[in-house]
Amino acid sequence: MENMERLIDMQETFGSIFKGKKVLVTGHSGFKGSWLSTWLIELGAEVVGYSLYEPSKPSNFRVLNLRDRLNDIKGDICDYKHLKKLFDDFSPEVVFHLAAQAITCLSYDIPHDTFYTNVGGTINILECIRESKSVKAAVIITSDKCYLNSEWTWGYRESDRLGGKDPYSASKACAELVSYSYNKSFFSGNKSPGISTARAGNVIGGGDWARDRVIPDCVKALNSGKKLIIRNPQATRPWQHVLEPLSGYLWLGACLLKNKKNVRGESFNFGPADKVTQSVKELIGEFLKIWGKGTWKHIPVKNQKSESASLKLCCDKALHELSWHSLLTFQEAVALAAEWYKNYYYNKNNMYDFTCSQIKYYIKKAITQNMPWVNKV
Numbered sequence: 001m002e003n004m005e006r007l008i009d010m011q012e013t014f015g016s017i018f019k020g021k022k023v024l025v026t027g028h029s030g031f032k033g034s035w036l037s038t039w040l041i042e043l044g045a046e047v048v049g050y051s052l053y054e055p056s057k058p059s060n061f062r063v064l065n066l067r068d069r070l071n072d073i074k075g076d077i078c079d080y081k082h083l084k085k086l087f088d089d090f091s092p093e094v095v096f097h098l099a100a101q102a103i104t105c106l107s108y109d110i111p112h113d114t115f116y117t118n119v120g121g122t123i124n125i126l127e128c129i130r131e132s133k134s135v136k137a138a139v140i141i142t143s144d145k146c147y148l149n150s151e152w153t154w155g156y157r158e159s160d161r162l163g164g165k166d167p168y169s170a171s172k173a174c175a176e177l178v179s180y181s182y183n184k185s186f187f188s189g190n191k192s193p194g195i196s197t198a199r200a201g202n203v204i205g206g207g208d209w210a211r212d213r214v215i216p217d218c219v220k221a222l223n224s225g226k227k228l229i230i231r232n233p234q235a236t237r238p239w240q241h242v243l244e245p246l247s248g249y250l251w252l253g254a255c256l257l258k259n260k261k262n263v264r265g266e267s268f269n270f271g272p273a274d275k276v277t278q279s280v281k282e283l284i285g286e287f288l289k290i291w292g293k294g295t296w297k298h299i300p301v302k303n304q305k306s307e308s309a310s311l312k313l314c315c316d317k318a319l320h321e322l323s324w325h326s327l328l329t330f331q332e333a334v335a336l337a338a339e340w341y342k343n344y345y346y347n348k349n350n351m352y353d354f355t356c357s358q359i360k361y362y363i364k365k366a367i368t369q370n371m372p373w374v375n376k377v
Helices: 002-007 010-016 031-042 080-090 104-109 111-131 167-186 214-224 243-257 280-291 316-322 330-347 351-368
Strands: 022-026 046-051 071-074 094-097 137-141 194-199 228-230 236-238 267-269 277-279 296-298
Touching: 010 031, 010 243, 010 351, 022 031, 022 080, 031 046, 031 243, 031 351, 046 080, 080 111, 094 111, 094 243, 104 111, 104 167, 111 137, 111 167, 137 243, 167 194, 167 267, 194 243, 214 228, 214 280, 214 330, 228 280, 236 280, 243 316, 243 351, 267 316, 277 280, 280 330, 330 351
Parallel strands: 022 046, 022 094, 046 071, 094 137, 137 194, 194 267, 228 296
Antiparallel strands: 236 277
16 A cells, blocks of 8 residues: 555546635534545645634544644634635635534534524525635535435435434535525526535544544543443444545535536435445444454433434435445445544554545545546556
């Protein structure tokens, strides 16, 4: 892998289209946002991040020292005037909108803030894009939970009914409807910026310390020497490493910049193959096997808020329209996450460099599978 890493020039991937581009990432201090910002920096983009706070302590944003690597703007996605000033001052060419209240369980405690942030924030972003003369492409990231979940055993398609029984899911469905309306009303012209939405979920990877997530809860328990408590070990999810959907977001953004008609105004699912869908029990077992120690036990939570037992996506549209598909096996995805945390807690490596090495490993996989967003080295 080391020889391949030395040969890989990340700036040549995605057709070098992000090199020198001004890119705005909202929610850049979050787990996915910090990984996306890192990848964009390595692609040669001029990145400005807009976020109200770091969502956890520690946070991946701070661990990777991203404050010194991009233009870090502290601001509320619900503050339209501040956000509009950022657009006027920075003149972004590409926007990746990730800022959100992203915790399902927390949405029951703060439903107003969840809707206000996830719906109102999306409206603010789209309104700023509508008034901008610089934006050429934008990817609005929502969630796999935007679908009205009927606990089907098959994957949801982009044309399936939107909805949500909990405030978080409903807010993401609303964000999709808002984006659709803006696309049809304001962004349908040939000279309009290309706007698409992206749906993904159940992402794992190093640097996530958010509450009520399986891998972060596992890492916290292991690091404190405590036994991991699991709420619902039989629940199944299409676990995917964070680099999988991020490659989809970036490729979608690149296609929008190229003004490809088949992606403008569309929604895309980004998820793993069926074999990667595993139970919480299987996920924890694989993680602990790689970690080398640790135990867990099942303790049902009294008055537990409703959580889906099963949810997965059909990604045929991304395959046919973008030639995108996931690359990692379940074991590879879990191994990348476990190795990241082990290096953080025990080896004390430079975590920015280690994170970049995992991106290069992923690019190597993409090269061997002839993905369209990489160039042959």
